[in-house]
Amino acid sequence: MNIHHHESFQHLIDESLAGGIAAEREQFLREHLDTCAPCQEYLSTSKRIIAGLGGFSFEVDPSLNARVLASLRRPARPRHRRWALISVAAVVLTMSGSFVDLQFGRLIGSVFDIQVQQRLLAFWIVPSLCVFLLFPLLPLLSKAGIRREERTL
Amino acid sequence: MESDTQQIALGLRRGDVVVLEALVEQYQYRLVRYLIYLLGRRDWVDDLVQETWLRVLRRGSSYDGQSRFEPWLFRVARNIAVDAMRKRRMFSLDSNDDGGVRPAPASDEPSPFTLAARTEDAERVARSLQTLEPVFREALVLRFQEDFSLQEISAIVGAPVSTVASRIYRGLATLRPQFKGETA
Numbered sequence: 001m002n003i004h005h006h007e008s009f010q011h012l013i014d015e016s017l018a019g020g021i022a023a024e025r026e027q028f029l030r031e032h033l034d035t036c037a038p039c040q041e042y043l044s045t046s047k048r049i050i051a052g053l054g055g056f057s058f059e060v061d062p063s064l065n066a067r068v069l070a071s072l073r074r075p076a077r078p079r080h081r082r083w084a085l086i087s088v089a090a091v092v093l094t095m096s097g098s099f100v101d102l103q104f105g106r107l108i109g110s111v112f113d114i115q116v117q118q119r120l121l122a123f124w125i126v127p128s129l130c131v132f133l134l135f136p137l138l139p140l141l142s143k144a145g146i147r148r149e150e151r152t153l
Numbered sequence: 154m155e156s157d158t159q160q161i162a163l164g165l166r167r168g169d170v171v172v173l174e175a176l177v178e179q180y181q182y183r184l185v186r187y188l189i190y191l192l193g194r195r196d197w198v199d200d201l202v203q204e205t206w207l208r209v210l211r212r213g214s215s216y217d218g219q220s221r222f223e224p225w226l227f228r229v230a231r232n233i234a235v236d237a238m239r240k241r242r243m244f245s246l247d248s249n250d251d252g253g254v255r256p257a258p259a260s261d262e263p264s265p266f267t268l269a270a271r272t273e274d275a276e277r278v279a280r281s282l283q284t285l286e287p288v289f290r291e292a293l294v295l296r297f298q299e300d301f302s303l304q305e306i307s308a309i310v311g312a313p314v315s316t317v318a319s320r321i322y323r324g325l326a327t328l329r330p331q332f333k334g335e336t337a
Contacts, residue, residue: 011322014321014322014325015322017321018296018318018321019296019302020303045329046325046329048274048332049325049328049332050297051272051274052274052275052276052279052328053278053298054297054298055270055272056266056270056279057271058182058186058189058195058265058269060181060185061199064181064199064203065178065181067199067203068181068206069174069177071203072170072173072206072210073170
């Protein structure tokens with residue numbers, strides 16, 4: 001038998017071990033193995049490797065289970081409180097920015113003798129109100145994002 | 154009468170901590186073993202295990218109970234491990250580089266596999282495992298330790314069945330030289 005002949009059977013052995021072989025081909029392989037020493041050795045080595053993979057005993061920290069269980073029992077941090085804080089911070093920052101900008105605009109207006117207050121109101125106060133209305137919706141948007149991610153699990 | 158998987162799904166949907174505690178007891182060692190194979194290191198594993206169970210608690214409602222629980226659990230653990238690796242800028246498990254061996258991490262400490270080897274064959278395997286690509290190690294542990302089918306492994310790792318099979322063959326081929334010239 002030539003080397004290519006063995007190689008094809010050895011590939012069949014790999015397929016068999018991986019669990020992706022039909023019963024008919026499995027029977028064909030068994031018949032070959034009965035008469036082929038090199039392929040028997042290949043199978044034997046493969047089985048030793050698999051046995052070797054099962055010969056590990058990993059130590060698990062005895063406190064790990066307790067830590068995991070404690071973290072599971074701990075009440076989840078309310079997400080809404082976090083979002084509420086973020087919302088308040090965003091609104092305060094935006095309004096403060098608007099206020100500073102308004103004062104700066106007044107100063108510029110007085111220097112160049114132009115009326116800019118109405119425009120500043122339109123450009124800054126209205127977006128600030130939009131942000132104020134948008135932020136409470138973020139937790140809902142976030143939840144939708146989580147659901148989408150779970151579908152890919 | 155409800156099947157086990159449906160009971161698990163129901164428990165997870167309700168966020169039932171008693172159900173989760175039973176799952177932790179049942180699957181903890183297997184999760185630890187899988188993550189060690191995946192990462193090739195021990196020091197991150199405990200944190201990732203803890204994070205895995207927290208995610209199971211928070212997002213358990215996405216398990217529908219129609220298929221086995223274990224592949225779903227391992228998929229969650231894998232996602233967390235991959236995210237952790239990306240955050241720590243180590244390497245990507247899903248890189249297109251699908252071949253060859255990777256140099257062992259620069260460390261004089263024995264690998265987790267060397268430390269855990271309890272048989273002569275395991276010691277031989279341990280010599281090559283540390284330098285094996287994580288995706289190959291992962292395929293080997295999922296097939297030969299967890300006894301998952303190729304389809305289940307495919308669902309866990311998010312790769313086609315043919316790719317999973319190929320990883321198993323190549324993983325075995327890489328470990329084979331440690332046994333060269335010996336008969337059972």
